[in-house]
Amino acid sequence: MAPTPRDRLAASVRYLGPKLVQFAFVIWATYTVTFLLIHFLPGDPVLAALSLKGGDATTTDPAELAALRAQYGLDGSLWQQYVGHFVSALRGDLGVSIATGQPVADMVARALPNTAAVAVLALVLGVVTAVVITFLAFVSPWRWLRQTLLQIPPLGAATPAFLSGLVLVSVFSFGLGWFPSSGSRSPLGVVLPAITLALPVGAIFFQVFSAAVLDARKGPYVFTAVAKSLGTGTIFLRHVLRNSLLPSVTILGLLIGYLAGGTAVVETVFSRDGIGRITVDAVLARDTNVIQGVVLVVALVYSVVNLLVDLSYGLIDPRTRLALVGRRAGSARVAAARDTAVVES
Amino acid sequence: MSRSTAPSSRWVAAPVAALATVGLLTACSTPLASAEDTVIFAIKEDPTCLDPQQTSMTTALNIGRQVVDSLTDQDAETGEIVPWLAESFETNDDLTAFTFTLRDDVTFSDDTPLTATVVKANFDALAALGPAASLASQYLAGYDSTVVTDDATLTVNFSTPNAQFLQGTSTMTLGLVAEASAAATAEERCQSVIGSGPFVYDSYVPNDSVVIVKRAGYDWASTLREHSGEALVSTIEFPIITENGVRTGGLDSGEFDIIQDLPYADEARFDTDDFNLYAKANTGVPNSLIPNTSRPIVSDEAVRQAMLLGTDREEIKTLTGATNSEPPTSALTSSTTGFVSQADAMEYDPDAAMALLEDAGWIEGADGIREKDGVKLSVSVTAFYAQDVLETVQMQLAKIGIDLQLNMVTAGDFFGVIASGDYDFLGAALTRTDPDALRVLFSQAASSHWAIVDDAELEGVLAEQAITADAEARAALVEQGQALIIDKAYLIPTLETTQLHASVANVHGVAFDSASRIVLYDVRIAE
Numbered sequence: 001m002a003p004t005p006r007d008r009l010a011a012s013v014r015y016l017g018p019k020l021v022q023f024a025f026v027i028w029a030t031y032t033v034t035f036l037l038i039h040f041l042p043g044d045p046v047l048a049a050l051s052l053k054g055g056d057a058t059t060t061d062p063a064e065l066a067a068l069r070a071q072y073g074l075d076g077s078l079w080q081q082y083v084g085h086f087v088s089a090l091r092g093d094l095g096v097s098i099a100t101g102q103p104v105a106d107m108v109a110r111a112l113p114n115t116a117a118v119a120v121l122a123l124v125l126g127v128v129t130a131v132v133i134t135f136l137a138f139v140s141p142w143r144w145l146r147q148t149l150l151q152i153p154p155l156g157a158a159t160p161a162f163l164s165g166l167v168l169v170s171v172f173s174f175g176l177g178w179f180p181s182s183g184s185r186s187p188l189g190v191v192l193p194a195i196t197l198a199l200p201v202g203a204i205f206f207q208v209f210s211a212a213v214l215d216a217r218k219g220p221y222v223f224t225a226v227a228k229s230l231g232t233g234t235i236f237l238r239h240v241l242r243n244s245l246l247p248s249v250t251i252l253g254l255l256i257g258y259l260a261g262g263t264a265v266v267e268t269v270f271s272r273d274g275i276g277r278i279t280v281d282a283v284l285a286r287d288t289n290v291i292q293g294v295v296l297v298v299a300l301v302y303s304v305v306n307l308l309v310d311l312s313y314g315l316i317d318p319r320t321r322l323a324l325v326g327r328r329a330g331s332a333r334v335a336a337a338r339d340t341a342v343v344e345s
Numbered sequence: 346m347s348r349s350t351a352p353s354s355r356w357v358a359a360p361v362a363a364l365a366t367v368g369l370l371t372a373c374s375t376p377l378a379s380a381e382d383t384v385i386f387a388i389k390e391d392p393t394c395l396d397p398q399q400t401s402m403t404t405a406l407n408i409g410r411q412v413v414d415s416l417t418d419q420d421a422e423t424g425e426i427v428p429w430l431a432e433s434f435e436t437n438d439d440l441t442a443f444t445f446t447l448r449d450d451v452t453f454s455d456d457t458p459l460t461a462t463v464v465k466a467n468f469d470a471l472a473a474l475g476p477a478a479s480l481a482s483q484y485l486a487g488y489d490s491t492v493v494t495d496d497a498t499l500t501v502n503f504s505t506p507n508a509q510f511l512q513g514t515s516t517m518t519l520g521l522v523a524e525a526s527a528a529a530t531a532e533e534r535c536q537s538v539i540g541s542g543p544f545v546y547d548s549y550v551p552n553d554s555v556v557i558v559k560r561a562g563y564d565w566a567s568t569l570r571e572h573s574g575e576a577l578v579s580t581i582e583f584p585i586i587t588e589n590g591v592r593t594g595g596l597d598s599g600e601f602d603i604i605q606d607l608p609y610a611d612e613a614r615f616d617t618d619d620f621n622l623y624a625k626a627n628t629g630v631p632n633s634l635i636p637n638t639s640r641p642i643v644s645d646e647a648v649r650q651a652m653l654l655g656t657d658r659e660e661i662k663t664l665t666g667a668t669n670s671e672p673p674t675s676a677l678t679s680s681t682t683g684f685v686s687q688a689d690a691m692e693y694d695p696d697a698a699m700a701l702l703e704d705a706g707w708i709e710g711a712d713g714i715r716e717k718d719g720v721k722l723s724v725s726v727t728a729f730y731a732q733d734v735l736e737t738v739q740m741q742l743a744k745i746g747i748d749l750q751l752n753m754v755t756a757g758d759f760f761g762v763i764a765s766g767d768y769d770f771l772g773a774a775l776t777r778t779d780p781d782a783l784r785v786l787f788s789q790a791a792s793s794h795w796a797i798v799d800d801a802e803l804e805g806v807l808a809e810q811a812i813t814a815d816a817e818a819r820a821a822l823v824e825q826g827q828a829l830i831i832d833k834a835y836l837i838p839t840l841e842t843t844q845l846h847a848s849v850a851n852v853h854g855v856a857f858d859s860a861s862r863i864v865l866y867d868v869r870i871a872e
Contacts, residue, residue: 043755044761048755048756049757053400053401054480055401055403059476059482064475068476099393100535100551101394101531169591169594173594173598174598180600182586182595183554185553268588271552271584271586273553281391
């Protein structure tokens with residue numbers, strides 16, 4: 001019996017409802033934990049901000065410091081501060097940076113496109129390279145070549161971005177002069193940082209993707225396809241690729257989360273403005289409002305991506321869809337698939 | 346053909362020769378020009394705040410100097426205060442009133458003229474900014490009012506004598522901004538200010554770059570500069586490059602023309618004909634250990650004396666690679682006005698240092714660290730920079746049996762420690778152009794509260810120099826102060842910090858002002 005539209009709606013709500021609650025919970029919990037962590041950090045944000053500008057003339061007059069604390073909403077009990085900041089954040093007001101005096105929302109809006117440009121390019125480069133190497137390993141007639149190809153990508157994860165970044169700058173900027181060494185003033189400036197980030201990102205993706213592909217290669221449907229004398233390329237694209245998508249999409253979601261906040265080293269080496277850089281600066285300057293704002297935005301990106309990943313399971317794997325409509329136990333299997341992917345990463 | 350033109354050539358020759366002479370003369374009268382329009386100057390950190398009145402950060406001031414002019418200028422060699430935006434100035438006998446007469450041709454980049462009212466607005470706004478402009482607050486200590494006599498004349502009045510104010514007017518901290526900037530909030534001013542300088546702010550993208558462009562019609566440079574009129578290049582870009590290796594690599598490859606803060610370790614690599622190096626010692630109090638004598642061990646003069654004699658400043662210089670600097674020989678750096686060497690009283694002598702400790706009852710313990718009545722001779726130093734210098738001192742003091750613990754913190758925590766008074770020694774320098782730096786650091790009445798020293802004589806000398814108008818009498822007091830501080834070992838100087846910058850060889854005209862900040866007004870690129 002075919003499911004009625006009513007059944008479908010109920011199934012969607014059953015599937016989506018808990019996910020949305022989880023989504024809100026993750027963001028609230030991240031916000032709260034960050035708030036507590038910042039406030040248990042030693043050090044005075046107001047003095048840190050003043051010393052940034054004041055240098056060796058920084059005032060330590062208690063009355064002046066107290067006035068500034070009140071101005072930035074850092075007075076009152078922990079609970080009062082938490083409620084005050086949380087209510088403002090809900091209204092979309094992330095406050096003002098104590099160190100620079102700029103609205104936090106402006107700072108994030110300024111930095112996010114720079115980080116996004118590097119992250120997207122890094123992801124594309126990393127994923128494409130991983131797929132190409134996996135394909136080559138898949139079609140390789142010799143075991144030794146396959147094993148060699150499979151051993152290359154872990155190098156990318158093993159080399160620290162700090163080192164690979166400086167090597168790339170030395171060769172391609174200072175040596176060959178193809179790309180600018182720093183900044184986002186030239187559109188080409190995005191290339192070297194993206195390659196630097198693509199190395200670890202591609203390597204992690206490769207680990208999961210190639211394992212899934214080689215696993216799928218042993219599947220009976222591949223045996224059947226070979227018996228039908230389908231071309232290797234067709235087998236890879238039509239049968240193997242689709243079956244290895246589930247863990248791959250999961251790891252992709254995790255990688256996007258990592259890229260949203262984990263670009264600090266690359267942004268420092270290449271002197272680019274971005275989310276990672278302002279986070280590091282903010283932590284060093286105890287700039288609580290900026291840390292809160294950035295963590296909130298990164299948590300949002302991370303949660304949205306993972307929600308999309310969860311939703312995409314239904315599109316990728318028809319079994320998931322059927323399981324949803326049929327019985328609720330289906331989601332358990334999806335979770336199991338995700339766990340496998342995470343372990344393998 | 347050549348023959349037929351020959352007769353007329355004599356007639357042509359005279360005017361051509363005359364023209365050529367005029368041409369040559371013209372070339373001579375404009376000796377300064379730049380082959381390129383844009384200079385790329387890589388800076389080492391985000392300036393954070395572009396308003397030179399508020400910030401004390403060297404990086405920000407290196408940019409701010411090009412945009413904001415001051416009432417006076419100070420000759421970096423002689424220390425003499427010379428006219429700039431003020432064509433003349435007068436000080437009353439007890440240093441409570443300073444009268445300035447302004448040039449009448451100066452305008453800000455928003456086309457408003459510089460008048461006495463604008464100067465008053467500047468000082469009044471600075472006084473109101475308070476802790477946001479902490480260095481200015483120190484220069485304006487005791488500020489009472491600015492009285493405008495006419496458009497070009499004003500008098501700044503103080504309730505107490507202020508010996509450092511006149512020198513202060515030569516710094517960017519008391520530089521002048523347009524009335525619109527003076528009226529803006531501290532945060533707005535950090536993003537951009539309107540000055541009367543040879544350049545104006547074009548753009549500032551935090552963590553990325555600052556760009557300044559030439560001000561058309563600029564014609565009021567200080568006489569200390571090489572040329573007059575407009576700046577020689579039309580644009581200066583300041584990309585923010587935090588990685589030392591990328592700054593030096595970019596200078597090497599030609600991507601940057603000038604870089605800020607060449608690491609000392611890279612100095613030898615760039616000390617060739619292909620590059621110019623620019624070095625100048627910071628003024629004020631050198632990098633030092635600054636004592637809190639309310640702590641039991643630190644209050645023991647013998648311990649401080651032993652630390653002073655047991656510190657090998659020559660070796661610190663060598664080990665930290667600061668080959669351009671001089672070992673400090675007083676409580677002021679050699680580039681500061683009023684500096685008098687106390688080298689004899691602080692010469693490296695570990696044997697004398699150990700003898701002092703023995704006499705005071707500090708006997709070497711089993712682990713090499715001295716002790717007295719069961720108390721170990723262990724002190725700590727709290728600092729937020731120059732860890733390599735402190736590590737060298739730590740090693741040297743260990744040789745005479747003193748255990749120095751390093752407590753490296755962030756800048757904010759450093760001032761937190763000052764606020765709570767919870768330290769044995771602070772490890773820092775105090776950068777000021779005026780010898781009044783001694784009072785800021787040592788006077789218990791000063792608002793900064795760095796050194797904690799209970800010495801009525803020193804307090805009296807420092808207070809007296811701050812209200813002495815006569816230059817010679819003041820210099821004598823400053824000398825007395827330095828002698829007292831070294832004699833009682835109230836300061837253990839370690840290193841004179843040097844500003845070290847580098848450029849490619851065809852860049853000319855990079856100069857330092859009296860505060861060791863960079864002036865780019867004369868900068869140009871040769872063919």
